[in-house]
Amino acid sequence: MSKKIKILLVDDHQLIIEGICSYLKDFDNLHIESTNSCDSAFSSIKSSLPTIPFDIVFTDLSFDGSTNETIDGGESLIKALQKEEIPIKIGVITGHSETNRVFNVIRNLNPLSYLLKGSINTTELTFAIERMLADKPYYSHEIHNKLLKRTLVEIQMDEVAIQILKELPKHTKIANLEGVIKKPDGNLLKIRAIESKLAKLRTDLNANNNTDLVLKAKELGILD
Structure with a gap:
């Protein structure tokens, strides 16, 4: 007889815990416990x-x-679990889908799975558990796409692009950026080059205008 898989669900909303348990009711050899407290x-x-x-x-x-x-x-x-090197496989089930939050949690904490409460179902949860037991990561489709987009954006971002995005909200006119943005060699960027870079950034981030560009950059975690 195969060993029972022992899972702990941690969420402060009991209805969420009950929902997750219902998704797993037909999963063989599963023992589930739950708590509403991280200390517990x-x-x-x-x-x-x-x-x-x-x-x-x-x-x-x-x-x-x-x-x-x-x-x-x-x-x-x-x-806390990682600090004490406790041998347990860690997954996240949350409503947080903000790209920057997702990216930082996965990059800094490296959970084996990241699932979203709003889209999780029996098939996905079962598959995630099977992947985790095999020490393989699983991220929901939406999370995977966000990570991919963030990675692509980081590849496209250079020092000049970051400068422009950070300075853009501080100025009422694009012309005011001339004399502020520096090239890697220290020389100042002319307005035509700044406008060309902005146009490329709007295309890369699928932004409708410069205001939308700043919002997209914040959502992706490029700007604070």
Whole structure:
């Protein structure tokens, strides 16, 4: 008889936990526990180590009313588990789909899976678990596309492009950027070259105008 897979669900909304459990009701050899608290999750994972440890933890990122907890959110929970080198496979199930948030969580914390609450279903969740058990990553389709787009944008961004995007919100006229933007050799960029670069940036980021360009750059995490 194959070993039971032990999973911990961490979310402060009980309905979400119940929904996830319903998706997994037909998954064989599965033992699921849940908690609404990151402190409780960390304690449960650590206390299980000497007996029957958890194989997988799925956590949300944001937790309402967690200010009184030592571990105040999913990112903090992942960091705590990684700091103590606890052998558990980590997945994220969250509503956060902002490109910059997604990119930073995956780049800095490297969870094996990143799933979105709004689109998750039995097939995807089952597949994600199977991938995780094989130590292979799985990101939902939307998350995968966001990561791909962010990577492509980073490849296209050079020092001049970053300067222009950062200076653009500070000036009412494009002409004011002349004398501000510098080339890698230190020389100043002329207005025609700035306008040409802006046109390319609008195309690359699929922006309708310069205001939209700044919004797109912020959404992608290029600008704060």
